[in-house]
Amino acid sequence: MPTVPSMLERILDNPVKDGEQLLESALSAFLDFGIKRTSMGEIARRAGISPATLYRRFESKNDLVEAVSLREAQRFVAEIDERVRTVADSDDQLVEIFVAFISAIAGNELLRRLLRTEPDLILPRLTTDAGPIIAVGRIYLATKLRELRPTDATEDFDADLVAEIMARLALSLALTPDGLIPLDDLEAGRDFARRILLPMIGVAG
Numbered sequence: 001m002p003t004v005p006s007m008l009e010r011i012l013d014n015p016v017k018d019g020e021q022l023l024e025s026a027l028s029a030f031l032d033f034g035i036k037r038t039s040m041g042e043i044a045r046r047a048g049i050s051p052a053t054l055y056r057r058f059e060s061k062n063d064l065v066e067a068v069s070l071r072e073a074q075r076f077v078a079e080i081d082e083r084v085r086t087v088a089d090s091d092d093q094l095v096e097i098f099v100a101f102i103s104a105i106a107g108n109e110l111l112r113r114l115l116r117t118e119p120d121l122i123l124p125r126l127t128t129d130a131g132p133i134i135a136v137g138r139i140y141l142a143t144k145l146r147e148l149r150p151t152d153a154t155e156d157f158d159a160d161l162v163a164e165i166m167a168r169l170a171l172s173l174a175l176t177p178d179g180l181i182p183l184d185d186l187e188a189g190r191d192f193a194r195r196i197l198l199p200m201i202g203v204a205g
Contacts, residue, residue, distance in 0.1 A: 004132055004135040004136055004139065005139075007132065007136050008136045008139055008140060010070060011070065011073045011074055011077055011136065011140075012074075012077060012140075013074075019057065019067075021047060022043075022047045022049070022054070022057065023067060023068055023071050025043055025046035025047035026038075026043045026046075026047075026064055026065075026067075026068050027068050027071075027072075027110065028046060029042050029043050029046055030065075030068065030110060030113070031109060031110060031113055034113065034114070034117045034118050035061075035065055035114065035118060035121060036118055036121065038061075040054055040055065040058075040061055040064070043064065068110075072108065072110060076104050076105070076108070077140070079100065079104050080097060080100040080101055080104060083096055083097075083100040084096050084097050084100065084144075084148075090148055091194075091198060093148045094145070094148050094193075094197065094198065095190050095193040095194055095197065095198070096190070097141070097144050097145075097148065098166060098189075098193040098197050099186060099189040099190050099193055101137075101141065101166060101170055102166075102169065102170045102173055102181075102183065102189065103183060103186065103189065105170045105171070105173070105174045106170070106173045106174045106177055106183050107183070108174070111174060115174075115175070123175075126171060126174070126175060127175075130171065133167075133171070134164065134167050134168060134171065137163070137164075137166075137167030137170065137171075138160060138163045138164040138167050139163070140163075141162075141163035141166050141167060142159040142160045142162075142163035144163075145159045145162060145163055146159050157200065162197075162200050165200070166197075169181075
């Protein structure tokens, strides 16, 4: 099993364009049928290749699922980075990364599909075995928090602890979206972040 740093390094690496259509075909099949009911033959058919060609690229469906999951994580990070780049003020960037991180994980179509139809497959990875996922999220977010925190912030803060709280909150919202914390209303989410997140890192909301 990959270590947490190597997992994050792979996610932050530039996506490999070769085989993009194959991964799209696999993702579309997973969304239509779920992972368990999707055959390698169906993925090959959608990709317009033979099953033998598919197996030369991926020895098993587990390898293909891992590749799709990695590509989805890379898209997730790219979406967050793109949204942060559209904001100039450092305080607003901190707010935006929080909102982007939570809304992206809670709104992931494949994750929602698996939680609904294959909870036995996905829930252990997001609950009792979620340590590596939380660690990857914490390391990524802590790095972003240190980069974006205003230089004139008045208080010291523990970036790793704040990042872990954010990662655990995002995971909780993905599993149980109904509640007082807004997910669908981005402006309400930003207001929540200004009131709750910024004071946590020594910035007036």
